[in-house]
Amino acid sequence: MTATAVVRLDDVTKTYQLGDESFNALNAVSLAIAPGAFVAIMGPSGSGKSTLANIIGGLDRPTRGNVVVDGENLAKMNDAALSRFRNEKIGFVFQAFNLKGDSTALENVMLPLVFARIRPAERKARAAECLERVGLSERQSRLPNQLSGGERQRVAIARALANDPAMIIADEPTGNLDSARGDEIVEVLEALNEEGVTVMVITHDQRVGNHAHQIIEVRDGTLHRMRKR
Amino acid sequence: MMRFRDYVALAFRSLRRSRLRSGLTISALLVGATGVTIMLTFVTSVKNAVVSQFVQTGQVRQIVVAENPNLSYDPSGFVGGGPGPGPGGGSAPASKMTPALEAEIAAIPHVSAVSAMFSNNGPGAGIEYISLGTKRLQAQFSAYQPNGAIEPPLVAGRDLGSSDTSDVILVSQDYADALGFKNAYTSLVGQTLELHTRSGYTGVGATLPQVLPPQNPQCGPNQRGPVDCGPTGSLPAIVLHARVVGVVSKEFRGQTTFIPLSWMVGISDAAQPKSVQYAQQSNFGRGQCGPGQPCQPGRSCTPNQPCRQPNQPASQCQPGPQCGQQGPGTVTGGWTRDSTDKFITDGGGFQSMIVDADNIANVAPIASSIDHLGVNAATGLAALAEQKNKANALGAVLGALGLIALGIAALGVTNTMVMSVLERTREIGVMRALGARRSTIRRLFTFEAAALGFFGGLFGVIIGYVFVLVAKPIIGRAVKSGKLTGLNFSVPIWLIVLVIAGTTAIGFVSGLLPARRAAKLDPVEALRYE
Numbered sequence: 001m002t003a004t005a006v007v008r009l010d011d012v013t014k015t016y017q018l019g020d021e022s023f024n025a026l027n028a029v030s031l032a033i034a035p036g037a038f039v040a041i042m043g044p045s046g047s048g049k050s051t052l053a054n055i056i057g058g059l060d061r062p063t064r065g066n067v068v069v070d071g072e073n074l075a076k077m078n079d080a081a082l083s084r085f086r087n088e089k090i091g092f093v094f095q096a097f098n099l100k101g102d103s104t105a106l107e108n109v110m111l112p113l114v115f116a117r118i119r120p121a122e123r124k125a126r127a128a129e130c131l132e133r134v135g136l137s138e139r140q141s142r143l144p145n146q147l148s149g150g151e152r153q154r155v156a157i158a159r160a161l162a163n164d165p166a167m168i169i170a171d172e173p174t175g176n177l178d179s180a181r182g183d184e185i186v187e188v189l190e191a192l193n194e195e196g197v198t199v200m201v202i203t204h205d206q207r208v209g210n211h212a213h214q215i216i217e218v219r220d221g222t223l224h225r226m227r228k229r
Numbered sequence: 230m231m232r233f234r235d236y237v238a239l240a241f242r243s244l245r246r247s248r249l250r251s252g253l254t255i256s257a258l259l260v261g262a263t264g265v266t267i268m269l270t271f272v273t274s275v276k277n278a279v280v281s282q283f284v285q286t287g288q289v290r291q292i293v294v295a296e297n298p299n300l301s302y303d304p305s306g307f308v309g310g311g312p313g314p315g316p317g318g319g320s321a322p323a324s325k326m327t328p329a330l331e332a333e334i335a336a337i338p339h340v341s342a343v344s345a346m347f348s349n350n351g352p353g354a355g356i357e358y359i360s361l362g363t364k365r366l367q368a369q370f371s372a373y374q375p376n377g378a379i380e381p382p383l384v385a386g387r388d389l390g391s392s393d394t395s396d397v398i399l400v401s402q403d404y405a406d407a408l409g410f411k412n413a414y415t416s417l418v419g420q421t422l423e424l425h426t427r428s429g430y431t432g433v434g435a436t437l438p439q440v441l442p443p444q445n446p447q448c449g450p451n452q453r454g455p456v457d458c459g460p461t462g463s464l465p466a467i468v469l470h471a472r473v474v475g476v477v478s479k480e481f482r483g484q485t486t487f488i489p490l491s492w493m494v495g496i497s498d499a500a501q502p503k504s505v506q507y508a509q510q511s512n513f514g515r516g517q518c519g520p521g522q523p524c525q526p527g528r529s530c531t532p533n534q535p536c537r538q539p540n541q542p543a544s545q546c547q548p549g550p551q552c553g554q555q556g557p558g559t560v561t562g563g564w565t566r567d568s569t570d571k572f573i574t575d576g577g578g579f580q581s582m583i584v585d586a587d588n589i590a591n592v593a594p595i596a597s598s599i600d601h602l603g604v605n606a607a608t609g610l611a612a613l614a615e616q617k618n619k620a621n622a623l624g625a626v627l628g629a630l631g632l633i634a635l636g637i638a639a640l641g642v643t644n645t646m647v648m649s650v651l652e653r654t655r656e657i658g659v660m661r662a663l664g665a666r667r668s669t670i671r672r673l674f675t676f677e678a679a680a681l682g683f684f685g686g687l688f689g690v691i692i693g694y695v696f697v698l699v700a701k702p703i704i705g706r707a708v709k710s711g712k713l714t715g716l717n718f719s720v721p722i723w724l725i726v727l728v729i730a731g732t733t734a735i736g737f738v739s740g741l742l743p744a745r746r747a748a749k750l751d752p753v754e755a756l757r758y759e
Contacts (some may be wrong), residue, residue, distance in 0.1 A: 004617055054753050057662070059661070059662060059752045059753050060752075060753050079666060079667050080666050080667075080668070083661070083664050083665060083666040083669075084664065084666075085666075086661075086662060086663070086664045087664020087665075088664070090662075092659075092662045092663070094659070094756070098655065098656075098658075098659040098756075099312070100242075100656065100659075102242050102243070102244065102245070102246045112663040112664055114231055114232075114235045114239075115231060115660070115663060115664040115665050115666075115669065116664065117231065117232060141403070159663070161666070189503070192609065
């Protein structure tokens with residue numbers, strides 16, 4: 001499993017300096033995630049689960065240790081390479097959706113393709129396809145404020161899918177939604193996972209965890225417990 | 230790496246989103262750009278007008294030759310010489326501005342034409358007044374050879390041509406106005422003016438035949454003195470006819486008329502009578518009576534003619550001079566006239582000569598050659614350069630004011646962009662998460678700032694252009710009464726390009742710092758930003 005893992009962390013430590021004190025958000029963490037997995041990362045606030053997700057997603061760099069995602073060693077990458085990596089390999093979904101309010105659903109989904117220098121016609125086709133995958137083909141010309149919270153998050157998921165990433169990292173994707181809408185989002189993620197997309201969800205929500213194949217609990221910077229459903 | 234059109238699309242979308250702030254920032258730039266446009270348009274127009282005036286009148290290729298100012302003492306001017314009191318009679322040194330000098334200048338290489346201007350008031354030319362219909366004007370003449378070197382700017386009609394030798398005249402705008410043709414100059418062209426000679430006038434420089442008694446000096450040359458002097462005094466006034474061929478703009482020279490030099494010299498010809506009849510000869514002067522009559526003290530020489538010195542009582546009449554009487558009789562023909570050269574030299578020489586160089590590059594060397602001939606050569610080059618410098622200095626001052634306004638606007642752009650970066654911190658984080666590089670973020674914000682500058686410049690130029698259109702007739706009217714008649718007050722293309730490019734550059738530079746800040750944001754921090 002480790003050989004084919006889409007994500008492999010070896011002894012990853014992330015240290016933050018707060019004044020004179022330094023504290024380890026992650027402390028010598030090792031982890032492997034298989035392709036096609038649905039992983040939930042759970043744990044209390046400040047436990048380091050977001051740091052873990054950020055390091056895997058190439059938004060943050062470990063202080064020590066190796067991070068290999070889809071065969072690329074992130075620890076050695078500069079900003080431009082990390083940016084390309086995020087663009088090509090990772091699809092981010094955020095708690096607050098983080099859609100561009102001045103752009104339609106379709107345009108929001110096209111944004112990663114813009115950074116990837118995809119030609120406009122192809123962008124449009126791919127973005128439309130992604131919106132279809134999350135069930136929003138009829139809503140593609142709506143602005144975010146014309147969409148419900150659940151729909152917005154689905155647009156965000158479509159955006160994460162746009163570049164056909166190695167994995168989707170969703171940070172509290174249901175945090176801003178009521179439970180019914182939250183369930184819808186989890187279902188969408190689950191459906192995508194069934195199509196073969198690797199999904200990593202950071203969540204407080206046990207019900208989300210219940211859908212995961214693998215739950216990684218983070219506490220005080222260490223991976224406390226791993227269990228499979 | 231994003232495509233350029235994507236930068237445009239994203240930047241414009243952001244600017245549109247914060248319309249008020251973008252609008253205000255653009256307005257600040259617009260004020261500066263409008264100011265610069267208007268001020269530089271004005272300066273450029275004035276400068277162009279000055280230059281075109283020089284070029285139109287051919288002044289850049291022209292050298293004006295005039296007498297050197299000479300205040301130095303010249304002992305050779307004294308006839309008697311030597312010390313002691315006595316009749317000094319130091320005469321003014323003869324003018325160097327002679328036809329001979331003109332010929333010398335014409336021989337200088339690269340001189341394409343020389344034309345000399347000889348000015349004379351009416352009495353000097355023997356003309357008492359000019360009339361048209363009932364209007365009588367004083368006679369002022371400037372004369373030149375119409376060979377192309379002098380080309381007075383015209384408001385109507387044509388210049389004197391080389392075929393014009395006599396009977397034609399150009400009048401200045403002042404004359405035309407005084408003749409009642411103000412703003413109807415074209416209708417004056419083709420009219421015939423009457424030039425009225427004095428009565429008794431015998432012609433410029435003309436010498437009376439020897440058969441007549443010598444002229445009384447009190448009569449002055451050409452019978453212009455206060456005393457009625459003998460036979461020619463009774464000559465009738467003669468009317469010469471001069472056809473108006475053109476009206477000369479007053480920017481060239483005012484209050485004069487222009488006639489061909491050949492006519493000026495010969496203007497007396499027509500006035501010279503074919504024959505002079507006289508009743509009798511007066512005893513003209515200096516106690517000299519006619520031949521054959523001794524003058525006795527206290528006695529009249531003849532019953533009709535007291536023999537005496539002018540202003541002397543008869544009792545003081547000295548013996549010796551012969552009194553006499555002549556006439557009545559007729560003198561026919563035989564009038565002689567001085568040569569042109571003598572006429573001009575006696576008349577104090579030319580006032581000025583205009584020398585045309587074949588090329589602007591040859592103006593300076595020709596002027597220097599002329600200086601070596603002992604006269605003063607002035608070129609339009611220095612004057613043109615001076616005018617240009619003045620316009621440039623004005624432009625620098627006005628431009629600086631505009632730049633200050635633009636500088637303040639630049640700070641506005643920076644402020645706007647800093648605010649924008651703060652406001653969009655999370656958006657920056659999202660874009661970074663989606664794969665935007667630092668450089669992409671930096672370019673995006675720099676591009677936005679440059680776009681603010683571009684629109685500030687664009688709208689500024691448009692408003693400035695409209696302002697110029699509106700102000701044009703007003704300024705045109707103000708300028709018409711002034712000296713710059715050739716003022717074309719319009720926004721030049723290069724200025725439009727310059728202003729827009731300038732404000733775009735200002736926006737670009739103002740955006741660099743905020744854009745750098747945006748690019749340096751840590752994506753994780755940015756995503757967490759509330």
